[in-house]
Amino acid sequence: MKILVCISHVPDTTSKINFINDDSQFDTNGVQFVINPNDEFGLTRAIWFQEQQGATVTVVNVGGPETEPTLRKALAIGANEAIRIHANPTDGFFVAKQLAEVIKAGGYDLIIAGKESLDYNGGMVPGMIAGILGYNFLNSCVAITVERTSIKAAREIDGGKETVSTTFPLIIGGQKGLVEEKDLRIPNMRGIMTARTKTLTILEPIDAPSETKAVKFEKPAPKSAVKLISADNLDELINLLHNEAKVI
């Protein structure tokens, strides 16, 4: 089984979000970058396939040289090799076109991407790759098992879970549930050492248009102070929710 895990390089979830250049660009100053959490669940699931069923795991990212530490971390966690497509990930469609090209060339059976990245929150790359290649696609995937060529998987639906069966080639938009938080791997010293000698291939991008453009960013307006209500006067809370906020 050949697995490709698509990795986004995103600000750590605790990062302060600021913008520069006339609010047109994210300010990376002092920001710690990590493997996108939704991708990390998928990466760990892929490593399990590697350890238990002999799969090979390649990780891929579209980005500049500054994203390589994130790919090295994925290698330290256990991926066999890495690919970096040397391009600025301008929009979801552009990224999907680049990844589709790598997938066609590599003949992967299973492609695992996060259902969305925690920076742009576009949520479109896995679905677009599936559309471009005509592969099977399961979004919000919370479980997957493979037995020979038969695949059982589950996706989260509003208020529950749907179990499906499908076949390779398959693309999933992964999230927590593929593995649990406690299962996530932290690179150990041996992993970090071997990661240094693993192959990281740099590919030039193919020509593809961007269909969308992030023009401007802004932060939400500051919030007015909380209204405190005494625990002995809960009628006031109900009154405010009814008459002021008008939500009950």
Added chain:
Amino acid sequence: MSIILYAESAEGKFKKVALELASYAKKVAASLGTTVTAVTINIEDVSELSKYGVDKILKVTDAKLAGFTAKAYADVIKQAVEKESAKLVLLSSTTDSLYLAPLVAVTLDAGFASNVVGLPVSLSPFQVKRTAFSNKAFNTTEISTAVKVLSLSKNSYGIFENASTATEEVFSPVISDADFGIKIESLEKASGKVTIADADIVVSAGRGLKGPENWGMIEDLASVLGAATACSKPVSDLGWRPHGEHVGQTGKPVSTNLYIAIGISGAIQHIAGINASKVKVVINTDPEAPFFKVADYGVVGDAFEIVPKLIEKFRAFKSQNS
């Protein structure tokens, strides 16, 4: 530049997000000087849509579409867009619609923007405002393709009545067997429970509740308010509550009218996930809890004393006001 929307339904009824989408479409159509067409799948009575300004309804009825299969549904929407020469395709932000949207966009060579809040900022060039960085920022996105796909954030526009006379047309797109590479085997869904996605009110609790055995009062409070229950990440990691209830940056996003946080301190990741909610109430023993900085209303005190009292007071309120 006519507009097409997919009117999502459950158990034979349109979801509220479909009515919000119709209200939104009507407003955008008015500024573009065009009409609104809705696509419905396996719904008998579609008349409700004409209350919200829909001009034309393409009714699709096909047994093959009984379960939600993203590729097949995307194919239906694509053919409807082509038939109507629509230029703007509107979807909601439910799990199903977010699954559909990129498939629809890519088959139509259309640019796609998700998490859209509010009306377009500009029609030419076409720009919309959307949330990014997990609700910690807004982002204005320009779409340059001829056909555009948007998914509208729940509760970001509202539902507005706008009576119209909608013409109904039976629409029979070609549905290929190749669309069914994903086969539905079974469905687990708690019946009769309000889901976080559909709820107007969400009652959420955290580690302050001390253990899963204390969730009875949270469920009681939710049931009095007709609310969904949710929880913080530590609570779901500890296995006190099912994963589906975990809200926050790596869990479910919540954009509801009223979010009540009980015994949740308000880590930045939690706040990011629920910040799109309109009104936030916090109940916590610690007045320094970060949640007080983002809440609209706060009560400092012990949840074990406050929640039972609130249940009684809300019950009394409901019986007077219903």
